[in-house]
Amino acid sequence: MREFLFYFFAALAVISGLLVITRRNPLTAALYLVLGFFALAGIYVLLDAFFLAAVQVAVYAGAIMVLF
Numbered sequence: 504m505r506e507f508l509f510y511f512f513a514a515l516a517v518i519s520g521l522l523v524i525t526r527r528n529p530l531t532a533a534l535y536l537v538l539g540f541f542a543l544a545g546i547y548v549l550l551d552a553f554f555l556a557a558v559q560v561a562v563y564a565g566a567i568m569v570l571f
Contacts, residue, residue, distance in 0.1 A: 519538040
């Protein structure tokens with residue numbers, strides 16, 4: 504089950520990263536970037552790094568949405 508979740512989050516991060524650089528609208532690009540950060544936080548949770556996952560979501564994803 505953990506292996507499936509890892510591949511799911513990894514594919515989600517790669518796809519959202521590709522969507523960030525191909526979107527013309529900055530709002531949708533920022534939302535896809537936040538989605539990529541959530542996927543990365545999911546990978547951190549699978550590695551049992553809960554604090555790092557929380558920091559990833561709170562600091563990076565929150566800062567991008569506040570700045571935008």
